[in-house]
Amino acid sequence: MHLDHSHDGPSAVSADAHRPDGSRRALRIGLGGPVGSGKTATVAALCRALRDELSLAVVTNDIYTREDAEFLLREAVLPPERITAVETGACPHTAIRDDISANLEAVEDLEDEVGPLDLILVESGGDNLTATFSKGLVDAQIFVIDVAGGDDIPRKGGPGVTTADLLVVNKTDLAPYVGSDLARMAADAKAQRAELPVVFQSLRSEPGVRDVADWVRAQLAAWTA
Amino acid sequence: MSRAALLVLADGRFPAGGHAHSGGAEQAVKAGRITGAASLEDFCRGRLHTTGLVAASLAAAAALGVDAVALDEAADARTPSPALRVAARKLGRQLMRAARATWPSAELDDLARRFPKGAHQPVVLGVAARAAGLGAVDAAHCAAYESVSGPASATVRLLSLDPFEATAVLARLAPESDRVADRAVEAARRVVDGGIDELPAGSAPLLEIGAEVHAAWAVRLFAS
Numbered sequence: 001m002h003l004d005h006s007h008d009g010p011s012a013v014s015a016d017a018h019r020p021d022g023s024r025r026a027l028r029i030g031l032g033g034p035v036g037s038g039k040t041a042t043v044a045a046l047c048r049a050l051r052d053e054l055s056l057a058v059v060t061n062d063i064y065t066r067e068d069a070e071f072l073l074r075e076a077v078l079p080p081e082r083i084t085a086v087e088t089g090a091c092p093h094t095a096i097r098d099d100i101s102a103n104l105e106a107v108e109d110l111e112d113e114v115g116p117l118d119l120i121l122v123e124s125g126g127d128n129l130t131a132t133f134s135k136g137l138v139d140a141q142i143f144v145i146d147v148a149g150g151d152d153i154p155r156k157g158g159p160g161v162t163t164a165d166l167l168v169v170n171k172t173d174l175a176p177y178v179g180s181d182l183a184r185m186a187a188d189a190k191a192q193r194a195e196l197p198v199v200f201q202s203l204r205s206e207p208g209v210r211d212v213a214d215w216v217r218a219q220l221a222a223w224t225a
Numbered sequence: 226m227s228r229a230a231l232l233v234l235a236d237g238r239f240p241a242g243g244h245a246h247s248g249g250a251e252q253a254v255k256a257g258r259i260t261g262a263a264s265l266e267d268f269c270r271g272r273l274h275t276t277g278l279v280a281a282s283l284a285a286a287a288a289l290g291v292d293a294v295a296l297d298e299a300a301d302a303r304t305p306s307p308a309l310r311v312a313a314r315k316l317g318r319q320l321m322r323a324a325r326a327t328w329p330s331a332e333l334d335d336l337a338r339r340f341p342k343g344a345h346q347p348v349v350l351g352v353a354a355r356a357a358g359l360g361a362v363d364a365a366h367c368a369a370y371e372s373v374s375g376p377a378s379a380t381v382r383l384l385s386l387d388p389f390e391a392t393a394v395l396a397r398l399a400p401e402s403d404r405v406a407d408r409a410v411e412a413a414r415r416v417v418d419g420g421i422d423e424l425p426a427g428s429a430p431l432l433e434i435g436a437e438v439h440a441a442w443a444v445r446l447f448a449s
């Protein structure tokens with residue numbers, strides 16, 4: 001929207017692909033999913049994997065603390081000025097879908113203050129299976145679930161599982177201990193998502209976040225093409 | 226004026242960031258000053274006649290075309306708490322974005338250029354009302370109503386208060402909210418002739434103190 005409006009205007013309004021100075025803005029990728037599925041751990045691993053080849057920043061949406069931002073700071077995955085926490089007022093999905101203004105400000109301020117950036121990762125606060133990102137906020141979204149949350153989640157579907165650009169099934173290392181059937185999860189995900197990609201990963205063992213990082217690289221190549 | 230445009234602007238779902246703010250209710254709940262519908266009503270009544278009146282007057286004056294920079298300074302002078310100033314500017318910036326996308330206008334673009342990090346929310350509200358083809362009365366009603374609707378919906382989440390009771394509180398306050406809006410418009414008209422000092426300066430010290438206390442909490446549900 002307002003593509004014609006953004007070049008001479010005082011600041012961008014929403015999903016405009018260009019910044020006020022006419023340059024192309026960073027690709028924005030959202031990470032959503034249930035509480036504790038491994039969103040922050042995936043963000044941290046992506047930062048480590050990509051920070052030497054890309055200019056990166058992260059926005060976190062915590063529900064009532066700054067824990068995710070503080071974890072990323074403690075782990076020193078990025079310099080502190082590249083990590084911003086947004087306060088979401090008890091309602092994480094509102095801040096990423098229905099009223100995205102605070103998150104848009106956070107991504108734009110990051111570009112202004114530490115840019116130029118290639119990629120901004122936006123982590124949602126842990127939420128339910130219906131929480132998805134607005135297209136006004138992100139260009140692509142990853143939905144992160146884990147094997148310990150129940151192997152019937154892919155079968156249950158819901159907007160996150162069904163429509164996310166990438167579905168990540170995390171913590172595969174735990175499958176034997178919680179009795180999750182990975183083959184069944186893969187078949188259910190395939191049935192829900194048709195051609196949309198699914199990655200099974202464990203961040204506790206090799207190759208860790210590699211497949212997701214490759215997917216992000218491909219998104220970026222398409223964005224800058 | 227378009228009555229439907231007023232409904233769009235006043236809708237609690239208008240995407241301008243309000244959902245993340247409690248208008249002081251979170252701190253008041255923790256301090257034991259809001260415990261149910263009756264004390265929520267007292268809290269909202271206090272807000273309505275103090276910061277609500279000031280916000281409504283600022284919004285009405287901005288809708289009449291009074292200089293936004295002067296109004297923003299006047300808002301600062303009437304907001305002792307630094308945390309509340311930050312919150313008001315954040316909300317103003319978010320409203321500016323939503324309003325520019327909803328009712329594109331040269332005046333809103335100009336405001337965004339002069340205040341890239343946001344002007345006080347009521348000032349933006351008044352300019353947004355102009356852009357929507359609304360008048361000072363509409364802007365004042367929006368600001369007065371927002372001053373109580375935000376805390377009411379936050380309290381539903383904070384106390385698991387019965388949502389019907391919270392809405393009934395707002396309905397009971399409606400006649401007072403109308404009177405506050407009328408007074409605000411009168412004040413705004415006086416500003417046009419007599420200058421910025423005609424704006425009311427009602428203040429609520431507990432809201433200011435509470436906002437500073439709240440801003441220092443490590444764990445909170447709402448941004449203010």
Ligand SMILES: Nc1nc2c(ncn2[C@@H]2O[C@H](COP(=O)(O)OP(=O)(O)OP(=O)(O)O)[C@@H](O)[C@H]2O)c(=O)[nH]1
Nearest residue numbers: 034035036037038039040041126170171202203204
């Ligand atoms: N075993 C195992 N644990 C993991 C894996 N990935 C993440 N964890 C652990 O799971 C817990 C939750 O991970 P987070 O990354 O904080 O999850 P999150 O989705 O960001 O959580 P919220 O933001 O609170 O919703 C942490 O203790 C992680 O160390 C994995 O692949 N295997």
Ligand SMILES: [Mg+2]
Nearest residue numbers: 039040068123
């Ligand atoms: Mg997290």
